[in-house]
Amino acid sequence: MALLKAREAVMGRFRPILHAHDLTEQQWRVLRALTSADGFxxxxxxxxxxxxxPSLSRILRALEKRALIERGVEDKDLRAAQISITASGRALIALIAPHSERGYAEITAAFGDERLTTLYRLLDELATCLTDGTEPVEADEE
Incomplete structure (x- = not known):
């Protein structure tokens, strides 16, 4: 319950801007992940x-419909396709990013940089010791 309460408090800083751009938290995570490489x-x-x-498949269809992502040549099997962010997707990220950074800055100011760094480390350790790394832990089903 404590982890869920903290998650809700943190996400409360970000949900309004995501909703203003008709994005779910999961769609935002996917778009952000796609900015870290040319494709996945x-x-x-x-x-x-x-x-x-299963959730990712639904999210990818919705993002593709909005032309925020694109798939490689293998259209018949989404799992085998190379997925990348489009110029429109990058533009949306650029539009939202300053608001997101402001939210992170507010959290850091409220909680403290050192404590936040420790919290990140401890949460990573918790996730590592509770999973074997093979299946993602779904934070929130869509």
Whole structure:
């Protein structure tokens, strides 16, 4: 319950801007993950964004419909396709990023940089000791 309460408090800083741009938290995680490389296969993207494959498939369809992402040549099997962010997706990230950075700055100011760094480290350790790394832990089903 404490982890969920903290998550809700943190996400309260970000939900309004995501909703203003008609994005879910999961869609935002996927778009952010796609900015870290030229493209990913769905399995890699699921792992990076901590989203299950069934949820990811729905999210990718919605993002593709909005022309925020594109798939490689393998249209018949989404899991085998190379998924990348489009110029429109990058523009949306650029539009939202200053608001997101402000939210992180507010959290850091309220909680303290050193304590936040310790919290990140401890949460990573918790996730590592509770999972074997093969299946993403879904934070929130869509």
């Amino acid at each position: 296969r769905a399995g890699e993207l699921a792992r990076l964004s901590s989203i299950s494959m």
